[in-house]
Amino acid sequence: MSCSQVGSSCESDDETGAEMVVASEDGKYLAYSNSQANAVGFVDISDPRAPEGIGQISCEGEPTSLAFAGDYVLTTINTSPSYTNPSGVLYVNRFDANNMAATNQTIRKIDLGGQPDHIAISPDKVYAAIVIENERDEDLGDGDIGIAPQMPAGYLVVITMSGNPSSWGVRNVSLSDLPNVSVAPSDPEPEFVEINQNNVAVVTLQENNALVMVDLVSATVIGSVSAGTVDLDKIDYSEEDLIMQDETITAVPRQPDGLTWISNEYFVTADEGDMNNGGSRGFTVFSANGSPVYSSGSDMEHLMARIGHYPEGRSANKGNEPENVFYGEFGVEKLLFVNSERSGVTVVYDIEDPSRPQYKQVLPAGYRPEGGVAIPHRNLAAAAAEEDNRGDKFRSVISIYKYHKTSTPQYPTLTSVDRDNGTPIPWAGMSGLACGGDSSQLWAIEDSAFVRSRFFTIDASNYPARLTREVRIKDSNDILKDAMEAAKTATGLNWEPYTLVNDDKTVNFDPEGITVEDDANLYVASEGRGTVGDSDRPLETTNVIVQVDAYTGVIKKAITLPTEVNQIQLRFGFEGVASSEGKLVVAFQRAWSAEANPRLGIYDKLAETWEFVYYPLETPTSPNGGWVGLSDIAPLGDMKFYVLERDNQGGPDARIKRVYQIDLADYTPNSTISKVLVKDLMAADSVLKKNGGQVFEKVEGLAYCKDDDTVWLHNDNDAVDDNSGETQLLELDMWGRAF
Numbered sequence: 001m002s003c004s005q006v007g008s009s010c011e012s013d014d015e016t017g018a019e020m021v022v023a024s025e026d027g028k029y030l031a032y033s034n035s036q037a038n039a040v041g042f043v044d045i046s047d048p049r050a051p052e053g054i055g056q057i058s059c060e061g062e063p064t065s066l067a068f069a070g071d072y073v074l075t076t077i078n079t080s081p082s083y084t085n086p087s088g089v090l091y092v093n094r095f096d097a098n099n100m101a102a103t104n105q106t107i108r109k110i111d112l113g114g115q116p117d118h119i120a121i122s123p124d125k126v127y128a129a130i131v132i133e134n135e136r137d138e139d140l141g142d143g144d145i146g147i148a149p150q151m152p153a154g155y156l157v158v159i160t161m162s163g164n165p166s167s168w169g170v171r172n173v174s175l176s177d178l179p180n181v182s183v184a185p186s187d188p189e190p191e192f193v194e195i196n197q198n199n200v201a202v203v204t205l206q207e208n209n210a211l212v213m214v215d216l217v218s219a220t221v222i223g224s225v226s227a228g229t230v231d232l233d234k235i236d237y238s239e240e241d242l243i244m245q246d247e248t249i250t251a252v253p254r255q256p257d258g259l260t261w262i263s264n265e266y267f268v269t270a271d272e273g274d275m276n277n278g279g280s281r282g283f284t285v286f287s288a289n290g291s292p293v294y295s296s297g298s299d300m301e302h303l304m305a306r307i308g309h310y311p312e313g314r315s316a317n318k319g320n321e322p323e324n325v326f327y328g329e330f331g332v333e334k335l336l337f338v339n340s341e342r343s344g345v346t347v348v349y350d351i352e353d354p355s356r357p358q359y360k361q362v363l364p365a366g367y368r369p370e371g372g373v374a375i376p377h378r379n380l381a382a383a384a385a386e387e388d389n390r391g392d393k394f395r396s397v398i399s400i401y402k403y404h405k406t407s408t409p410q411y412p413t414l415t416s417v418d419r420d421n422g423t424p425i426p427w428a429g430m431s432g433l434a435c436g437g438d439s440s441q442l443w444a445i446e447d448s449a450f451v452r453s454r455f456f457t458i459d460a461s462n463y464p465a466r467l468t469r470e471v472r473i474k475d476s477n478d479i480l481k482d483a484m485e486a487a488k489t490a491t492g493l494n495w496e497p498y499t500l501v502n503d504d505k506t507v508n509f510d511p512e513g514i515t516v517e518d519d520a521n522l523y524v525a526s527e528g529r530g531t532v533g534d535s536d537r538p539l540e541t542t543n544v545i546v547q548v549d550a551y552t553g554v555i556k557k558a559i560t561l562p563t564e565v566n567q568i569q570l571r572f573g574f575e576g577v578a579s580s581e582g583k584l585v586v587a588f589q590r591a592w593s594a595e596a597n598p599r600l601g602i603y604d605k606l607a608e609t610w611e612f613v614y615y616p617l618e619t620p621t622s623p624n625g626g627w628v629g630l631s632d633i634a635p636l637g638d639m640k641f642y643v644l645e646r647d648n649q650g651g652p653d654a655r656i657k658r659v660y661q662i663d664l665a666d667y668t669p670n671s672t673i674s675k676v677l678v679k680d681l682m683a684a685d686s687v688l689k690k691n692g693g694q695v696f697e698k699v700e701g702l703a704y705c706k707d708d709d710t711v712w713l714h715n716d717n718d719a720v721d722d723n724s725g726e727t728q729l730l731e732l733d734m735w736g737r738a739f
Helices: 299-306 479-491
Strands: 021-023 029-034 039-044 052-058 062-069 072-078 088-094 106-111 116-121 127-132 155-160 169-174 190-195 200-205 210-215 220-226 229-235 247-253 259-261 266-270 283-287 292-295 322-330 333-340 345-350 358-364 369-375 380-385 397-402 414-416 430-436 438-446 454-459 465-472 511-518 521-526 544-549 555-560 574-580 583-588 599-604 609-614 628-637 640-647 657-663 676-680 699-705 710-715 729-732
Touching: 021 062, 021 369, 021 380, 029 062, 029 369, 039 062, 062 127, 072 116, 088 116, 127 190, 127 200, 155 190, 169 220, 190 259, 200 259, 229 299, 266 322, 266 333, 299 333, 299 345, 299 358, 299 414, 322 369, 333 369, 333 380, 345 369, 358 397, 430 521, 430 574, 430 628, 430 710, 438 511, 438 699, 438 710, 479 544, 479 555, 511 583, 511 628, 521 574, 544 574, 574 640, 583 628, 640 699
Parallel strands: 062 116, 116 190, 259 322, 414 465, 430 511, 430 699, 511 574, 574 628, 628 699
Antiparallel strands: 021 029, 029 039, 039 052, 062 072, 072 088, 088 106, 116 127, 127 155, 155 169, 190 200, 200 210, 210 220, 229 247, 259 266, 266 283, 283 292, 322 333, 333 345, 345 358, 369 380, 380 397, 430 438, 438 454, 454 465, 511 521, 521 544, 544 555, 574 583, 583 599, 599 609, 628 640, 640 657, 657 676, 699 710, 710 729
16 A cells, blocks of 8 residues: 555555556566655565565656666656646656665656656667656636647657666657647647567557557657547446446547557557547557557446446446556466556456457456556566545555466456346445355345345355346335335424335335345345434435345335334434344444444334344444444344444554344343454454455445355445445355365
8 A cells, every 4th residue: 555655554644646556677676656745656575465665756746657777767757837837857766675765866857848647668778758748737628628739739758778877868759740640630648658679669649549659769750540439339328327238339539548569569558538538448459550450349348347346427438447558478378457447457368369359357456546567577467556545445555466377366256147138237336145045145235326226146156156136126016105105204304305216116225234034035124314403414215124026126015113213313224134033133334313322123024013222333443533333234043143343444444344143032122232253354364354455444245144154245345436346255254164
């Protein structure tokens, strides 16, 4: 985590970041640009399982890119006072891991004459190429769309690195008014550059949807081509809190951002897009002369939906948004890595045949990955995720991956099968979890991130588990509608209008818990919206449990709380629900009103009556404050339950993620019950820590399968909104067994 460079415990609200990342020639060190802190950070990865920050270079402005060239570290720095008066410099520092004070001494500073973006070093270490973007002001103009051209124009800087840095030569290459550059040819805005073994650089002109080839020996342009357009079929182009992937858009400009050579004959672009809804949501393989030989089409969009990483809030604007690509040869395997910025993953393809890349696997990569680097001689790769916000429970990270030639990647742990139209069942924002049928069948529910609420069946008999069925919950007989109207009348409170039931009888509520009664019936707990007496979050709906047909999704019964309880509603309401011995037990997330602890509601299905007990929560211990609440409850039989308790902190601030056991076989109504710790999910050897990733804030679903005595856990990825999207469906080791 980049925050460890400013405090080993990361207990600071200061934003840091890791945007671009590169590796030393021996592969033992990483360097990354930290634009938030105006610094370059260094990480010792001699032991990749225990990376250690070893120091920083302070910069006079924003570092935009960097590169190792032998013992030197070259950093491009944006010092621009304004868009119309751009400026920048190149720092040349000699890297010495054993003497970071000396590393911090810049031995040459080169005026670049404008705002730099990316730097690349030729394979023979003779040339450095730097794109001077002189980026446009995206808030300028009618409608704040920042349309080009905006002067001054950008260009390419070529540095010949012969001898001592004091003698290095500098040449500028104009990229303006080139053939086949048609959007704003006077304002090229170069974005990214990479160099092949023939010392030919290819430069992306993202806004201009063009590619330029430059011979570095002569510092001349030898070609310029349009990056072209693509047609995208079966994608989601509408932002409506629903993932459908049934739309088509045509003639979409690729507008490539990052690129990489995979040989002297082929290079690959990440087609992010920029202006005017460009971006083909995938990647393209080009021949050296700029002719496309392969385009990924809609494949990456479908992949993100299949693994729970699709960002619905970006459907109308570049979708998963591929940001960058990098390449490495691991033994006989030629691997392409594609960073999907908005989906928070790095996708790996075998690109032995450039005309037919083959999907290999996907790697979780933090929130908004930007740069990446392959380190084949150490069987490593790394991706840098730049976004850092302690308040939103995510930190900037560099993810380090170890190459293993195995048939089963560690991630993803859950994928979906296809719908009838050939696109995958999309999913994200998982909440409650339950076991039913047999030990390999799980049931899951998605929360209010999406409308037209659904539940799912999951086949956990294989790895990764497969999401095999989606069922939308329907109020076909107005049972939910009538129950909520009755609750509204009984409370005497003025509710804000909220559409619970759609015209097609699907429902928009907030499912948080699910439990299995029998093969034909489920119960789903929906959290209420709003807090009584809170004008900022006014009451919209009360909490409700619905009995649902397990096959059709039709609601059979709706169960609301007693009126006196509804009248003290806090917005942190129903979470998990469990069925046992003719009763439903529902967990309230937090305490309501002046109560010291949250309630567990116990509903007798035969008598149709409620009783309550109180659950003793742990006190928050996170250095970032916050609260502790309940997430789920799983029935063990005989009115015994596992309860999932967590704080609302993630990453280095997380402290409490635990499973407790409670016994309600002989409870006293309105008493505070006792609990027994069964599993501390924050232990060093726990499933939340063993893979080295960030600890999730929302460990959300818990299921116990009685047939084989297994326990399952998953987290809620908030539908990839201010979230990396990583979702882990994990079997818990509850008794010290080795899995």
